[in-house]
Amino acid sequence: MNLPIGFDDYVKQLILLINGYRYSLNPIILSIFFLSRFYDWVASIKLIVALAYSLIPISIFIYMYELFRDRFISFLSSLLALMFAVAFLNSKYFEGVVVAILLPIFLTFLYKLYSGERQLYIIGLVVICMLTLLSELKACYLLSAILTVFIICKREKLFKILPSLIVSYGLMIHHMVSVGIQFSYLPMDLTNPILFIAIICATVGFYLTVKSREILLLTIIPAILIIALFPIANYFLALFNILSSSLASFLASFYRGFVKSYKVMEDGVEIRELAINLNKLIPIVLILILIATSIHNTRIFIESYQTFPWMSLTIYDISSIVTCLASPNSYVITSSSLSAWIEGLTGLRVLNNYGYDLEVDTITSTNYRLINSYIMVDETNPASPAYAPRVRVYDGEYYLNSIVINDSNVLVTVSNTTLNIAGHVINTYVNSLNLTVFYGLPSLTIKKIEALSRDSPILNITYILNAEGNAQVGIRIPIYAYNALFAVDDDGFLAIGRDRVRIIIKSNGVIDTTILNKTLVVSSSSKGVLKLDIMFTFFSAKNSNIQPCIYSTMDLLRNLNVSCIVASRRMNNFLSLLQREEIAVLELDESTMSVLGGQYFQPITAGNTTLTNTTAIYETNNFIVCRRILGNSIVYEVESRNSTLRLFIMKYVVPLSNLRWWLINENKAVFWYKDLNVTLIFSKGFHDVEYKSDKIICTVIIPLNKTKDVISIDVTNANISISSNIIQIHTMIGFLNKITEVSKEFTIYKVSLK
Incomplete structure (x- = not known):
């Protein structure tokens, strides 16, 4: 990218953010893009979602006021819509927010045409149909169904509706060609009050439609929503409830005549009587069910962030630890129940698996993931088989x-x-x-x-x-x-x-x-x-x-700049396999080394020994051996005294506990572990290998020059430590440093990528 004044970095960040759950960049991102240029891009997305969410009750209010000219009914409808729309609070469902804003305006314009208002609303319908490009094109199925039913019932309005019908059907055909026709199982969970209220609203809607064509737009919508939207996506159920609130508001107009009070005189005594109109009881019950359902939806959403009293101190402890561990401008991965709290208490950017985040789920469940439009393939090797x-x-x-x-x-x-x-x-x-x-x-x-x-x-x-x-x-x-x-x-x-x-x-x-x-x-x-x-x-x-794409857990952690993970028990089932730990690669005991000089085969420790932190000098009557540690290399200098040098022999032991595979050939040895390999390269010589049940014993035989020679051992992907005359080579496997466990429910990891 070659964009001016740093725009390319913001575009890359936005593409990275959207990649996990959108897989395409549609025009709605442009608004986020321009705002994010002058403000924090994560906060920008949240701000835009919040602003768009706040427009839902406004559009519902306008629609209902056009229908009833009653502020109370419009307010009730807006309140119900606001509570149902809580399912859209997650930014992944931003397309649903756009549809929830546009659809009531679309119905308002349609009602204006139904009532014989100005022809300007024909253009308005076309514009709204085109604006569905800012959301999921699945909404075109709904608009096309509404327009089709409207034309069937009001044939004389055909030419007024035809332009918007052509646009909506065109977008629907485009969606079918690009995505294909999809079918889905109906969510037949009989304990879900959403399904219960949907069936009731549809039944009442059909009845009122047959009884009175004057309220066509109010009553046919719930039925169309069930037919068009139930098989498509979960979050459209919330959209269904938003629009069914228009039916609830219509039913609410019956409340005034539900109960009436009378004063009567019997034997000179004033008696107050209540008259209950049972014909209006059913609408009142329906309203109560709708309100109860909206409260249920809100409670379900809030429970994803709910904490219990015993968790308050836990959240505070986790937030304090994460604040110290996380680096600036990095992300923290947490469970959905903690994400809002940690983000609020620490000010850090948080990723979680609320709903279903493909990238977070990959990091917390598998090493590699191959995915296309149809299937997902997970490979947990080499961490787990x-x-x-x-x-x-x-x-x-x-x-x-x-x-x-x-x-x-x-x-x-x-x-x-x-x-x-x-x-x-x-x-x-x-x-x-x-x-x-x-x-x-x-x-x-x-x-x-x-x-x-x-x-x-x-x-x-x-x-x-x-x-x-x-x-x-x-x-x-x-x-x-x-x-x-x-x-x-x-x-x-x-x-x-x-x-x-x-x-x-x-x-x-x-x-x-x-x-x-x-x-x-x-x-x-x-x-x-x-x-x-x-x-x-x-x-x-x-x-x-x-x-289609392929994910690697290590690459995702690096690309998303994740510095810390707060793992729940479920997440920890896999993440514990990536825990960083130190393992011993081999041990080189210098007391087992020997030099063949002249006719004498003598251990190098047979004479005087001088040891420092990184240097050792071994002196015998026949030779001097000086050992130095230079970075990741071990260097031996062998010098003759009273004999001719011939061979330098050393042994090292490799434990098999963490070893997966090895390749030993002449002067080179490679040892494979879970996520890396350690290589030893001798400047010259050859190996002789002896296999035991729990270890490999390697003998290296190195020819020497007659009077003086230098032997080096280069080590890669490992560290060298010395204790007395024993050299140990060790390395780190895994890339998650376990910091601590909090209340046996959460484990905190620091990400340490090589």
Whole structure:
């Protein structure tokens, strides 16, 4: 980008912010962009959302006042709309706020045309239809449905409505072509009062529509909303309730005649009687239900930030710790229940997983995530073998678990020796929508490639096994389906249930398969090199309109500039695997070193020894050895006294407790750990290796010049420490420093990226 006066930085920040839950940059961001140039960009977004949110009751008030010319009814409708619109307070739902503002104005213009007002409102309808570009284009379905029903009922208004109808249908067709037709399951939660009130409003609306065409615009809207919006998205349910408040306001006009008081005289005694009109009881009950539902919605939203008395001190402690840990202009990741409190008490910028934030969920649940419009693939290696991978399918509303492979259950066979591949990941590589995982085992290397299609619900997983010496090699992979049973198909296998998945298996060796209810066990064997390809096609996946991408937890932490994480128990299940810890790589005991000079094979510690912090001098009758630590190098200078130098021999021990793979060749040794590898390069010499059950003993034999020689050992990705004449090489794995636990509910981590 080459924008003036620093605009490019703001554009990059906005794109980064929106990327997690919008996947596109639509024109509504322009307002945020210009305001953020002169003000803090995070506060700008919150300010714009708050201002837009405050316009919802105003637009509802204008609409209702046009209908009833009654300030009380308009005020009641605005109050109900304000309480229902609480679902839009999260900035992820900003499109819903825009629709909630525009729709009452749209209905007002439509009512003006219905009442025979000026033709200027024809232009107003067209403008509002075009303004839906600022929101989700799904709103075009609603506008088109309203205009269509209006024309059916008022055919004489066809030419007045036709321009706006053309625009709304054009945008709807554009949305269908670009996204595709989507279907979703209805949220049939009978305990949800929103569903209950929606059915009541629709029923009453249809009844009143049939009874009186004069209130068409008031009563047909709830029915259209149920048909057009229920299958689309959750937050449209709040929009439904906002507009159904117009029906509630109409019903509220009955309240004045609900109860009447009379004075009568009986036997000279004045008696006061109350007359209750039962015909008006139902509207009053409906109003009470609507108000109760709005209170329920508000309570549900507030509960996401609710704290209990015992948590007050906890929140204060967490805020104090986070204030000290977080660096300026960085982000803090917290659970949704803490985010508002920490942001308010510390003034820091907070990310949380309220609703569903793709980036935060990736950081707190997996190491790598491949995603397209249909499926999401999680890979937890090398931190954990649990998801290797796990596939989730978009059902029109959420990404739900479908298929999983656990490396703990994957077995390989080399020359009749069976091994488990869990914990043997030595490297990972990302390229486009491909994730490559390398495994290292004795006499065998494995390359696993997960390739996600860019624009279809297809995932290919390829295993390539290379055995030393052309040995017989085999692999056994159990594939588990969360919500389906496996069956044989003409082209392979089908997983049938809530998900419908076709699995096609190809191999250059012998294939054997076994079906055990929800598990398909795939086995294959060959000689030397085995290539096994498994292709998954998820027919039940729907299009979510998410742009294809691949996420890495470490890259996200770096790009989002996250400095601190306050993990709840659920988040900590995965984050604890990334905890930073120091491990021992090897130990080099100088008392085991020796020099062969002339006919004498003598330990270097056989004579006088002089030790300092980084230097040691060993003197014998035949030679002098001087050792120095220079940065990440160990340097030995060997000088002859009364003999001819021949060989320098040293031993070091490598524990196997955290080691995943190693490669030792001549003068070089590489040791792989969870998320890094440590390399030792000797200036010359060769290795002799002895394997034990819990360690590797390496003997390095180094030829020497006759009179004087220098030997260096260069170490990468590790630190060197000295205790007496013992040299220890150690390193740090993981990138989350555990700071403390607070009330056994939250764990605070400091992010330390290499």
